[in-house]
Amino acid sequence: MRISIIGSGYVGLVTGIGFVKLGNEVIFVDVDDRKIQMINNAQPPIYEEGLEELMREYKGRYYATRDYKEAILNSEVTFIAVGTPSREDGSMDLTYVKKASEEIGGALKEKGTYHIVVVKSTVLPGTTEEVVKPILEEYSGKKAFEDFGLAMNPEFLREGVALKDFLNPDRIVIGVQDGRTKKVLEELYAPINAPKLFTDIKTAEMIKYASNAFLATKISFANEIGNICKKLGIDSWRVFEGVGLDHRISPHFFKTGIGWGGSCFPKDTKALIRKAEELGEDPIIIKAAVEVNERQPLKLIELLKKHVPELKGKIIGVLGLAFKPDTDDVRETRAYVVVKNLLEEEARVVAYDPQAMENFKRFYPDVGERIEYANSAEDVLKRADVILIVTEWREFEKLDYSGKIVIDGRRIKAAEKTARVYEGVCW
Numbered sequence: 001m002r003i004s005i006i007g008s009g010y011v012g013l014v015t016g017i018g019f020v021k022l023g024n025e026v027i028f029v030d031v032d033d034r035k036i037q038m039i040n041n042a043q044p045p046i047y048e049e050g051l052e053e054l055m056r057e058y059k060g061r062y063y064a065t066r067d068y069k070e071a072i073l074n075s076e077v078t079f080i081a082v083g084t085p086s087r088e089d090g091s092m093d094l095t096y097v098k099k100a101s102e103e104i105g106g107a108l109k110e111k112g113t114y115h116i117v118v119v120k121s122t123v124l125p126g127t128t129e130e131v132v133k134p135i136l137e138e139y140s141g142k143k144a145f146e147d148f149g150l151a152m153n154p155e156f157l158r159e160g161v162a163l164k165d166f167l168n169p170d171r172i173v174i175g176v177q178d179g180r181t182k183k184v185l186e187e188l189y190a191p192i193n194a195p196k197l198f199t200d201i202k203t204a205e206m207i208k209y210a211s212n213a214f215l216a217t218k219i220s221f222a223n224e225i226g227n228i229c230k231k232l233g234i235d236s237w238r239v240f241e242g243v244g245l246d247h248r249i250s251p252h253f254f255k256t257g258i259g260w261g262g263s264c265f266p267k268d269t270k271a272l273i274r275k276a277e278e279l280g281e282d283p284i285i286i287k288a289a290v291e292v293n294e295r296q297p298l299k300l301i302e303l304l305k306k307h308v309p310e311l312k313g314k315i316i317g318v319l320g321l322a323f324k325p326d327t328d329d330v331r332e333t334r335a336y337v338v339v340k341n342l343l344e345e346e347a348r349v350v351a352y353d354p355q356a357m358e359n360f361k362r363f364y365p366d367v368g369e370r371i372e373y374a375n376s377a378e379d380v381l382k383r384a385d386v387i388l389i390v391t392e393w394r395e396f397e398k399l400d401y402s403g404k405i406v407i408d409g410r411r412i413k414a415a416e417k418t419a420r421v422y423e424g425v426c427w
């Protein structure tokens, strides 16, 4: 099938290259010339395991452009995968989705055959039918479900294992109304062996928010129990090993630590809270999950101060800046809160991350430009006697922490074994 993807970020690019691997041809559309150029040179603009190899292998079966018309006229299905960030007040910002819908609508005007538009960006229930559909209809002069198809297909991939998740998902959810669109999407996803759930459009939108809110709440709940465990001298990882053996609960996503970051849990929980409040509901569980998460990185500083009460002028090593390992993404990383607090206490920060140092500096200039960056994790250990672990990169397991004070937000076993003084946040 010939597919166009609007927005070539983490989701758009991985999804597109995934579809290429499944035998399709893909045209990426983006507004960022740097990304377009990199994609056309088979270089991933983001770090994601296995992506570069696939891009090289399948070069020629995809390309990127700024030109919506070219992409839509030369494809049968268009996925919208642009960002849906938070506004200041936590509500969902639909600027990019609206812009993309206008451009797609304009191109659809010239299209002679039945074209299908699929919203893959995470959008609040009602958005596809109440925002995207009217824009497409206005700009194309055509009617949805009659002259062109429209569906909502949320994405559940995780960064770091994105390709693997896209190709082997737990499930595929498709919100669809017309039979023609359903048939095409069934065909497109046929090579993927996973349960496929067809729902109406707003149910599909809600499944995405409910999933992310549940996962975020699961971690916050674990961290709340973890904080109690810490005070009682109990290892919360052992506790959740036991809890997770109950098949109704599941052992996954129970790693206690300094909490969740990333581009989605923070923004999606906030957007859902705002939406609920608009509807006159008070979503106390999701609000509490956010609150626990905001406090969690401060636990690391609290524990640090137990061992090093005066931070002024002290060199503190920070291992990890990405919001999780195997990604260069720093959006809502816990590292920001940790580093900000260290700088407020006038500590000198020496940080290292295998992939995310450039992004950290660029995204958070207020703190990113005030810290020193080490050449390697070993270099951090050479320069600092007090180490904070913020991201659990595998290479941090290979270090010798002898003689160091280590405060660990993620649980690096090597540090636990070799450090002179070791404190885990929830263990």
Ligand SMILES: NC(=O)C1=CN([C@@H]2O[C@H](COP(=O)(O)OP(=O)(O)OC[C@H]3O[C@@H](n4cnc5c(N)ncnc54)[C@H](O)[C@@H]3O)[C@@H](O)[C@H]2O)C=CC1
Pocket: 006, 007, 008, 009, 010, 011, 012, 029, 030, 031, 032, 035, 081, 082, 083, 084, 096, 099, 100, 120, 121, 122, 123, 155, 156, 157, 158, 159, 263, 264
């Ligand atoms: N990052 C993740 O792991 C996941 C993200 N999602 C959702 O997918 C959506 C996209 O997220 P990411 O890929 O992380 O965002 P991203 O920020 O990495 O990528 C978005 C891309 O869209 C481009 N763009 C913006 N406006 C455009 C326009 N008018 N026309 C064409 N391109 C445009 C940007 O230049 C950028 O390359 C969001 O709604 C997010 O919630 C869903 C599941 C996983």
Ligand SMILES: O=C(O)[C@H]1O[C@H](OP(=O)(O)OP(=O)(O)OC[C@H]2O[C@@H](n3ccc(=O)[nH]c3=O)[C@H](O)[C@@H]2O)[C@H](O)[C@@H](O)[C@@H]1O
Pocket: 122, 155, 156, 157, 158, 159, 160, 212, 215, 219, 252, 253, 254, 255, 256, 257, 258, 259, 260, 261, 262, 263, 264, 265, 323, 324
């Ligand atoms: O909508 C999205 O964008 C995606 O959000 C998350 O994926 P992602 O943010 O890439 O990463 P996760 O592996 O879920 O981790 C999120 C955060 O939770 C933290 N985490 C995760 C698991 C855990 O047990 N404990 C824990 O603290 C991680 O360190 C990280 O900061 C979801 O897992 C995906 O299903 C979803 O598609």
